[in-house]
Amino acid sequence: MLEPKTTPAQAPASTKRGPRVIRRGGREHTVLLGIGAVLAVLVILWGGQLDPFNQGQLTRVAIFAIAIVGLNIATGYIGLLSVGHSAFFGLGAYTTGVLVVKYEWDPLMTIPAALVVCLVVGLLVGLPALRIRGLYLAMVTLAFGVAFPEIVAHFDDLTGGAEGMTIRRQQLRPPEWSGFTLGERSQWVYWLCVVVLLIVMWIAHNMVRGRYGMAMIAVRENEIAAASSGINIAVMKVTAFGVSGAVTGVAGSLFAMYIGSLFAEGSFTLLAGITLLIGLVIGGEATRSGPLVGALAVVFVPYYAAELGQGQVAAVLFAVVLIFVIFVAPAGIVGGIAKAVRKVVVVTPRIPRKPEGTQQS
Amino acid sequence: MLEISDLVMRFGGVTALDRVGFTVADNEICGLIGPNGAGKTSLFNCITRIYRPEEGAVRFNGTDLLSLRRHQIVRHGIVRTFQNLALFPTLSVLDNTVVGAHSTSTPHLVPSLLGWPTTRAARRRVEADAWELLERLELTDLAFHPAAGLPFGTLKRVELARALISRPSLLLLDEPAGGLTHSEVNELGQLILGLRDDYGFSALLVEHHMGLVMGISDHVVAMDFGRTIADGSPAEVQRDPAVAEAYLGRTA
Amino acid sequence: MDIFLSRLFSGMTAGSIYVLIALALVVVFRSSSTINFAQGEFALFTTYVAWWLTERGLNIWVAIPPIIVLGFVMGALAERFLIRPVRKRDETAILIVALGLFTGLNGLDGWIWGSDEKVFPAMFPSGEDDYVSVLGARLHYDSILVWIFAAAVVIGLTVLFKRTSLGLEMRAVATNPESAALCGIKVGRILTISWGLSAAIGSLAGVMLVPTIPPGQLNLASMFQVLIFASAAALLGGLDSVKGAVVGGMVMGIGLAMINGYATFIGGSFSLTFALILIVVVLVVRPTGLYGTRRLERV
Numbered sequence: 032m033l034e035p036k037t038t039p040a041q042a043p044a045s046t047k048r049g050p051r052v053i054r055r056g057g058r059e060h061t062v063l064l065g066i067g068a069v070l071a072v073l074v075i076l077w078g079g080q081l082d083p084f085n086q087g088q089l090t091r092v093a094i095f096a097i098a099i100v101g102l103n104i105a106t107g108y109i110g111l112l113s114v115g116h117s118a119f120f121g122l123g124a125y126t127t128g129v130l131v132v133k134y135e136w137d138p139l140m141t142i143p144a145a146l147v148v149c150l151v152v153g154l155l156v157g158l159p160a161l162r163i164r165g166l167y168l169a170m171v172t173l174a175f176g177v178a179f180p181e182i183v184a185h186f187d188d189l190t191g192g193a194e195g196m197t198i199r200r201q202q203l204r205p206p207e208w209s210g211f212t213l214g215e216r217s218q219w220v221y222w223l224c225v226v227v228l229l230i231v232m233w234i235a236h237n238m239v240r241g242r243y244g245m246a247m248i249a250v251r252e253n254e255i256a257a258a259s260s261g262i263n264i265a266v267m268k269v270t271a272f273g274v275s276g277a278v279t280g281v282a283g284s285l286f287a288m289y290i291g292s293l294f295a296e297g298s299f300t301l302l303a304g305i306t307l308l309i310g311l312v313i314g315g316e317a318t319r320s321g322p323l324v325g326a327l328a329v330v331f332v333p334y335y336a337a338e339l340g341q342g343q344v345a346a347v348l349f350a351v352v353l354i355f356v357i358f359v360a361p362a363g364i365v366g367g368i369a370k371a372v373r374k375v376v377v378v379t380p381r382i383p384r385k386p387e388g389t390q391q392s
Numbered sequence: 393m394l395e396i397s398d399l400v401m402r403f404g405g406v407t408a409l410d411r412v413g414f415t416v417a418d419n420e421i422c423g424l425i426g427p428n429g430a431g432k433t434s435l436f437n438c439i440t441r442i443y444r445p446e447e448g449a450v451r452f453n454g455t456d457l458l459s460l461r462r463h464q465i466v467r468h469g470i471v472r473t474f475q476n477l478a479l480f481p482t483l484s485v486l487d488n489t490v491v492g493a494h495s496t497s498t499p500h501l502v503p504s505l506l507g508w509p510t511t512r513a514a515r516r517r518v519e520a521d522a523w524e525l526l527e528r529l530e531l532t533d534l535a536f537h538p539a540a541g542l543p544f545g546t547l548k549r550v551e552l553a554r555a556l557i558s559r560p561s562l563l564l565l566d567e568p569a570g571g572l573t574h575s576e577v578n579e580l581g582q583l584i585l586g587l588r589d590d591y592g593f594s595a596l597l598v599e600h601h602m603g604l605v606m607g608i609s610d611h612v613v614a615m616d617f618g619r620t621i622a623d624g625s626p627a628e629v630q631r632d633p634a635v636a637e638a639y640l641g642r643t644a
Numbered sequence: 645m646d647i648f649l650s651r652l653f654s655g656m657t658a659g660s661i662y663v664l665i666a667l668a669l670v671v672v673f674r675s676s677s678t679i680n681f682a683q684g685e686f687a688l689f690t691t692y693v694a695w696w697l698t699e700r701g702l703n704i705w706v707a708i709p710p711i712i713v714l715g716f717v718m719g720a721l722a723e724r725f726l727i728r729p730v731r732k733r734d735e736t737a738i739l740i741v742a743l744g745l746f747t748g749l750n751g752l753d754g755w756i757w758g759s760d761e762k763v764f765p766a767m768f769p770s771g772e773d774d775y776v777s778v779l780g781a782r783l784h785y786d787s788i789l790v791w792i793f794a795a796a797v798v799i800g801l802t803v804l805f806k807r808t809s810l811g812l813e814m815r816a817v818a819t820n821p822e823s824a825a826l827c828g829i830k831v832g833r834i835l836t837i838s839w840g841l842s843a844a845i846g847s848l849a850g851v852m853l854v855p856t857i858p859p860g861q862l863n864l865a866s867m868f869q870v871l872i873f874a875s876a877a878a879l880l881g882g883l884d885s886v887k888g889a890v891v892g893g894m895v896m897g898i899g900l901a902m903i904n905g906y907a908t909f910i911g912g913s914f915s916l917t918f919a920l921i922l923i924v925v926v927l928v929v930r931p932t933g934l935y936g937t938r939r940l941e942r943v
Contacts, residue, residue, distance in 0.1 A: 110736070112736050112739060114681075114743065159924050159927065159928055162927070162928050162931075163927045163928070163931070165735055165736055165739075166678060166679060166735055166739065167879075167927050167931065169681075169736075169739050170679065170875055170879070170923060170927075171920070171923055171924055171927065173681065173872070173875075174872050174875070174876070174916070174919060174920040174923050175920060177868055177869070177872050177916055177920075178872075178916040178917045178919070178920045181914070181915075181916045181917060182917060185914065185917075301868060302747065302750070305743050305746060305747050306747070308740070308743060309740075309743070309744065309747065312740055343750075343751040343752070343753070343754025343755040343759065343864075344751065344755050345751065346747045346748060346750055346751025346752075346754070347747075347748050347751040347752050347755055348751075349744070349747055349748070349751070350744045350745065350747050350748025350749075350751065351748065353740070353741075353744040353747075354726065354741060354744050354748075357730060357737060357740060357741060357744070358729065358730075361733070361737070
């Protein structure tokens, strides 16, 4: 264990002497977290007063970040590669679409509905995962992703089929209590997505930092040892897939509210599923902020690529960035940054001490 | 008390276990020896439900182990270590140990997601427990280091810590001395005996290092070609001609 | 009867294409124990190149050999520079690289040639009157020729695997790369050749596929469905079995033609969903497929 070095406040820690050590929960750590929180709040507030177009971009970032957090649970943490997660995204979107258009639900109420629907479907899709190894599971999810638009087209009286479904703006009006008018719809959607993103990231943080997350990583890294330690592999895999689908489904639900018109062949195809996966890998699998970075890539790479050529350039660019990341920084951008930061500063957890007066467990 | 009787296990044409049977008493250290391919690891894998034997029974304190699923074994007080180590590389030494307590203190999904106080309190308790074990095994310096990249001997101790945190009644040790230097093996022997005295468990030890086996075992079983060829005290087994033949006959 | 035969024939034609792509998947699986998800996009790219050549005035038959070579080169380069470096890591790394190739190649096609539909010249005479009458059903010449080409590739591969030393080396590399290397087999070269061969087969399949399978035009999504059907076929037959790919491909082709033809009460196209269900069933019930070799796992 390295001793904390006392370095002058202005000079950076010399790498020859090793990284500076900070205790989690200590004063320096709290200060750093505080700065981070303030920055995040500033960014969010700044986004809140942007013009509709740019605000819409940030809204899309939030939506895709939620979707990728979902994917991260199944693919990053438990290690079940899911190529067709776009199907959950689409399922959530269509759940909202159908409930709002056909049954005149309040859009906000459709979010829990989408969550439940996708949770159930995720559990079902997760069942084959019990018997099928990584490569083959990827094939199943691939087929699922390709089949989804076809299934949507099939139930065309419900979903509008291949022509798509449009949700009228009136139906998506902001609720009374939000203080937004119909004209400020994009603001409402922005804040809604940001809040949901924060909630989802907080939940993911809890899961990952806790022993449940540790158990998931254990399952991914060594199933036999995990089972010997008492972890029920089957239940954990299926549950993880269900939760993963549910979170991505929530993102889909928000997407429907944001975009107002659903077109399966456009947004919920296999390419969309692969894009989510690429976003996850670029951002950093099994990291807490990787999905956000991935979402930034997913939204802004096509946007800036459009200036270079026709729409398809984005895909080429993605492929190039992906391959670059896999070769140079397999832990993704966030993983790479974390590694670099660790050369300068290392946060060590508190030493566990037995609470006074308690029995041994 | 572990009772193995008439265990039969086949892989295609090969009979790995041919009516194997013996007993491990409470608090006893039992050594399992035999040339490579004798079926020792297959036996372990049957007990821990990685393999399913064709015939026979394995009972622990009256419970039929063969009716249990893999993750239920540890709940009945049986843990194992692995010959080639089976740790979780990206988790820290402390976290690897904590995972071992999964069965005694199971984290549940929904409370975990919400960061419920009871979940966090449970975690603190388990971590404190783990820390005590790490202190006992002299691993505290590396507690927050990821398991990947640590020396082999150290990782063997981490596996022990992970095994012990669930306060097991039976420890299955698969070649714990493999890859250790001579002095490390001596330390290991003393460590196992000390842990047994402190925490109270029986152990079934698969091992090639005769010094270790004969040194710490109360009871030794020898296997060859999937059969038990000797079963008794270390001295008795060492003198048994069948055992000598199994070993010396091989080196010809 | 004649309708049944019509469906049978079109099913066999589609099936032949699935057989070819399934074979391409099998060739890669046999050497690398993994699936090249980008298989379809390699084929698509070379098909676009073929289209482009015909636009320049080249006869389609003249264009085919160069694009098969192009396919081979692309597959070989991909293996050598993109796949091989990540082989040593976990298997998902290879899958992700393949998915990257998938998106990248698809995007490249769109960037270079645009996303509109292209009219693709048929290899074989496929006019209204180019058929043979069999028991009242029309058997078009192009169907027959597709079958012949597919059969030729099947025979060629069978000979390769069973009779040549290259085939033997490929099998050795698939089962145990370390031992194969110790025997003096140049594992890297074998892998590169396997991927090249696989992509070459895919290229041939691509040019035959576009004119014969609806919609008959070339567009960016041309290969998505085929990849799924061929994957289901390969899985059904057994991922390391040539015979399995043939059986699986034909079952898929004929089966889909029959279902789409007769089971109209289902309404609309359920082909992909059917393929998905088939994949899941095969993987759960009999993961090695009908003819694949069983693998024992050692703890």
